[in-house]
Amino acid sequence: MPGHSLARLVLPISALSLVLAGCGAQVAGDGEGGEASVATVKRCAEDVQYTVPQRAVVYEGGSADKLFVLGLTDHVRGYVMPPANPPVSQSPWASEYEQVEFLSDDLLNRELVVDANADFVVAGWNSGFSDSRGITPEILDTLEIMSFMHTESCFNYPDYPERVTPFEALFSDLERLGQIFDVEDQAEEIVAEMRERIAAVDAQVPDREPVPVFLYDFGEDQPFTAASQVPPNDIIRHAGGINIFNDLDARWAQVSWEAVVEAEPEVIMILDYGDTPAEDKIAFLRANPMMETVPAVINDRFFILNYNEGISGPRNIDGLEKFAEYLRDLDL
Template structure:
């Protein structure tokens, strides 16, 4: 289904009425401001072209969505944010002052009722990490409610009907470019992307010659969850000069086996640090689990902690890359 968010009819009618009133008033010597038509622009949402009217009451889900808006100077367009327990406190964010200016809407998963109650006109989230068929909040459903939506490009590769592939970092740049068009801040977006690319290039230029094998541990005890090809930690690991042992899996966050982890013999383990599942608990588990206790990374105590918001799509991916790049350069196999 091709969604259309074209709302020109109402603004055009209002503009015509406004001009008529302005002419009548000016004949009487009154001073009035001219009415202007609402700005609209067509921008891809995954593989689907969608027409957007500049949003004024955005709801953003998780730190990555909020950070993308804040880094483009769009705080005044954000009504509020939803922040599940995995996210670190917003007071620790580089944009803590911006979070303080908008409303905290909830600490649970994104849902349709919350968005409607907030009178949102724009929702920013990822596919299957915010938007969800099973929870009844999808771009198509929001289209039907007259609420615009925006999906993280890195999550689009398995979006039903309109899939689109990006490497994770390119997905980040794509999101900033698209948001720049929607909100008419394209120059700011281009400058931000240029700065990010330069920072990535600087880390890559210092990458070690040998690509050490790395395992990212997200969560899970019976079977571990890890990062596949389609999520930012894989770009962080490879751009820094190492190799994700599960980087060939065509997936986002995915379940593997402990046997596969052992087979990969990681020299470094990256721990994704959740607010509600602290990194130290995961490190302690890996040190006591018989299957992992003899891995080179565990024996040599080579654990790198990646902040949750450095691991999901957002501007802090580049911070995570710089930190991991520095750590990697200090490791001697």
């Protein structure tokens, strides 16, 4: 399950003006004596000062992809990639991964960051940063190591929570990182292109009621699924579906099989990662007697979503386009 890096933690629409207000960086020019310029940018809802990082450590594919898509490979010291993640060789930025160092397949921790001589860390709250593991933005601040949190994960950040829809959170991250690294024009172009791609998908949605969709993450006794505050919710919505747990005000959530059956999903989206292949998850759902009356199972409607298309990152838009095409082709 995303958001906890297989630690199995149970964690888990707001106005666009919040994003726009949060994205306004104040950049000070070079001071006397060649001092580095400073940008004041939001880290969740907190104003934080940044100089341009030179040795970034990124946690998981979503963090790495956000820097790679902005052309910041030279600023990345290395990446941390737990084994649940798909191989980086499958990434659209495989060549960029080859240019930076693989630091660890462990969970993010303070010792790893310090040993790497990092000056900047990118991760999510409870998906990288963690009170229990002693690596938080506040702790890194005391070590004079800058940090940045995915806006999507700020939903349950206890100190400076921030709340926007998942796609808007992605755009906010790219814009804010653009300000931190002084590549604002590049960020604006990428965000504009992503918005155009989403608009193109919206324009092709069939004229019918939204298709009920259940995302299956993991779990046999009780399933884990995507609630309203994570990217699959926006992927499903823009593709012409409706997440059957859209009303849960959370990120990733544990639900009951009874609730899934009652919602009668027409499609089941499988999040593909970890040691359990998507095909095994589908086999489990087909064999689960609780699910035998569910339309998606009866009609064999399963869609596989790659892990890095489901966590916050540029590949969310790839996942949207693929799922939208799948829904358009369905004969309902």
